[in-house]
Amino acid sequence: MATVRTGxxxxxxxxxxxxxxxxxxVAGGKNLDGSIYxxxxxxxxxxxxxxxxxxxxxxxxxxxxxxxxxSLNQFLGKKNVVLSFVPAAWTPVCSKQxxxxxxxxxxxxxxxxxxxxxxxDNAPTLYAWTKQMGDxxxxxxxxxxxxxxxxxxxxxxxxxxxxxxxxxxxxKKGVVRYVDVHDIxxxxxxxxxxxxxxxxxx
Amino acid sequence: MKRxxxxxxxxxxxxxxxxESVKGEEQFRxxxxxxxxxxxxxxxxxxxxxxxxxxADKQFTLSEIKAQGLIIEIFSMYxxxxxxxxxxxxxxxxxxxxxxxxxxxxxxxxxxxxNTPFEVDVFRKKFGxxxxxxxxxxxxxQETSKDLIRTPTFLTVKIGKGNKPVVAGVHxxxxxxxxxxxxxxxxxxx
Numbered sequence: 001m002a003t004v005r006t007g008x009x010x011x012x013x014x015x016x017x018x019x020x021x022x023x024x025x026v027a028g029g030k031n032l033d034g035s036i037y038x039x040x041x042x043x044x045x046x047x048x049x050x051x052x053x054x055x056x057x058x059x060x061x062x063x064x065x066x067x068x069x070x071s072l073n074q075f076l077g078k079k080n081v082v083l084s085f086v087p088a089a090w091t092p093v094c095s096k097q098x099x100x101x102x103x104x105x106x107x108x109x110x111x112x113x114x115x116x117x118x119x120x121d122n123a124p125t126l127y128a129w130t131k132q133m134g135d136x137x138x139x140x141x142x143x144x145x146x147x148x149x150x151x152x153x154x155x156x157x158x159x160x161x162x163x164x165x166x167x168x169x170x171x172k173k174g175v176v177r178y179v180d181v182h183d184i185x186x187x188x189x190x191x192x193x194x195x196x197x198x199x200x201x202x
Numbered sequence: 203m204k205r206x207x208x209x210x211x212x213x214x215x216x217x218x219x220x221x222e223s224v225k226g227e228e229q230f231r232x233x234x235x236x237x238x239x240x241x242x243x244x245x246x247x248x249x250x251x252x253x254x255x256x257x258a259d260k261q262f263t264l265s266e267i268k269a270q271g272l273i274i275e276i277f278s279m280y281x282x283x284x285x286x287x288x289x290x291x292x293x294x295x296x297x298x299x300x301x302x303x304x305x306x307x308x309x310x311x312x313x314x315x316x317n318t319p320f321e322v323d324v325f326r327k328k329f330g331x332x333x334x335x336x337x338x339x340x341x342x343x344q345e346t347s348k349d350l351i352r353t354p355t356f357l358t359v360k361i362g363k364g365n366k367p368v369v370a371g372v373h374x375x376x377x378x379x380x381x382x383x384x385x386x387x388x389x390x391x392x
Contacts, residue, residue: 096280100321103285103328133282187280191320 035132037090044183045164050155053179057081057170058153062118062141065127070116070141072174080113080200081170082193085151087162089121089129093187097165098140099133104190108138111197113169116141120148120163156181169196230355232369236346237359238265242313242336250334254309265365269309271391272359272367273298276343277335279317279325281353283376288329290377291354295333297384308391313338315351358387 051057061071075081086097098117101108108115115138119126122144130140143150143163151163158164167188169178178196182188241261245251255268264272275291277284295310312335314322322337344351358371370390377383 096278096282099282099285100280102282103279104324134286187316189318189320190279190324191318194320 035090036092036095038092039088042184044185045181046158046160046184047156047164047181049164049166049179049181050153051168051176051179053176055176057083057168057174057176058150059174060143060150060153062143062150063123064139064141065123065130068139070139072170075114075172076174077172080111080172080197082108082113082115082197083154083166083168083170084115084117085154085156085163085166085168086117086119087158087165087184089119089125093165093185095129095133097187098130098136098138100187100190101138102134102136104194105137107194107197111200112172113197113200114138118143118150118163120144120151120157120161158184167193167196169193169200171200230347230349230351230357230372230374232347232357232372234367234369237357237369238365238367239263240342240346242338242342243319245334245336247334254311254334264359264367265361267309267311267361270307270361271309271370271387272357272361273308273310273387274357274359275310275312276315276351276353276355276357277312277325278315278353279321284325284354285329287354287376288325288331290380292329292331292333293380294377294384297380304388308387309333311336313343315343315353316341358390360391 057072059072061069064070072081084097084101086093089095101115117136117138117140119140120143121129123142126140126142130136148157148161148163151157154166154168156164156166165182165184165188167178167180167182168176171177177200180188180192241263244256244258244260244262245254251257254262256262256266258266273294275284291310291312298304298308298310310333312331312333314325314335315338317325317337318339319337322335325331326335352374354375356371356373356377357369358373360368360370362368371386373383
């Protein structure tokens with residue numbers, strides 16, 4: 001019978017790793033904040049947005065977490081669209097932004113607007129992350145591969161490969177009506193987004 | 203056998219360190235003096251003013267609330283656990299209001315950390331919250347502790363001599379069994 005011989009150093013590393021994982025599991029079991037990776041305070045923005053109000057919004061075609069294709073053009077003439085880019089799964093502000101929108105559906109309905117959540121994470125990560133947010137009423141799409149291609153089209157891909165925390169409000173003609181490339185460290189105020197959506201009705 | 207003993211030794215040495223680090227992540231130590239001075243915006247609703255026993259029109263401090271004890275839920279409109287627990291917290295308020303030994307003596311309020319008045323209003327309407335909820339856009343609650351706020355956090359506060367708040371209990375995360383939670387609160391306030 002073959003045996004795998006390991007030295008004392010790998011044993012220590014394995015033990016410490018196991019303890020760390022158990023620690024996360026215990027903390028996470030009691031409070032999901034325990035599963036959140038804190039990257040610390042980051043440079044507020046780190047890209048040059050190329051899309052401005054009045055521009056035609058670049059189309060995209062990405063898969064949602066059920067494997068369905070979601071494109072911007074499918075909503076042309078039917079729905080206004082809010083694109084909510086968040087930088088990364090399992091990070092502090094991002095993990096609460098969409099749960100907030102999840103209880104604010106009435107404002108999207110009132111303004112005939114569809115919300116699309118988008119990050120550069122891959123689908124399995126997004127699946128596990130959004131599962132703990134409850135049942136989201138809006139699609140979440142992965143801009144993982146080619147990595148951050150849609151974020152790049154909108155000019156909001158940061159140097160480290162994540163996107164900015166950004167909101168684009170796009171009307172039924174596909175024209176950008178509101179842009180908020182937000183400080184990555186802070187939550188955009190809900191009323192600012194709602195105000196921008198309500199302006200679409202004017 | 204030797205390897206197993208080494209492993210056991212490492213576990214023995216590191217276990218207290220690990221326990222401390224987990225405990226460290228989960229604690230919220232409050233500066234009671236700062237808590238007592240913390241300014242909250244006065245509620246517009248006459249019903250909520252009457253409930254809290256305050257007359258201020260602009261801002262008030264916790265020390266002004268007429269009660270023997272407070273349950274303060276630190277929440278956020280954006281927090282999925284706070285949303286999931288909202289119905290249970292509403293029930294907690296209901297149980298207190300129905301209990302002749304607690305009604306009028308223990309008051310419940312929520313502080314929406316980082317939330318604007320608009321955001322708190324969305325939460326209130328969504329979950330039909332009957333007890334007062336206050337916005338804390340400037341993260342004033344965070345200034346009462348060096349530990350990072352995790353939402354939801356429930357503070358049980360006893361109103362001591364000179365109306366000074368004394369933190370009698372801190373609970374982070376889901377409430378768990380409601381009756382057990384209320385029993386713990388009632389005991390710690392007495």
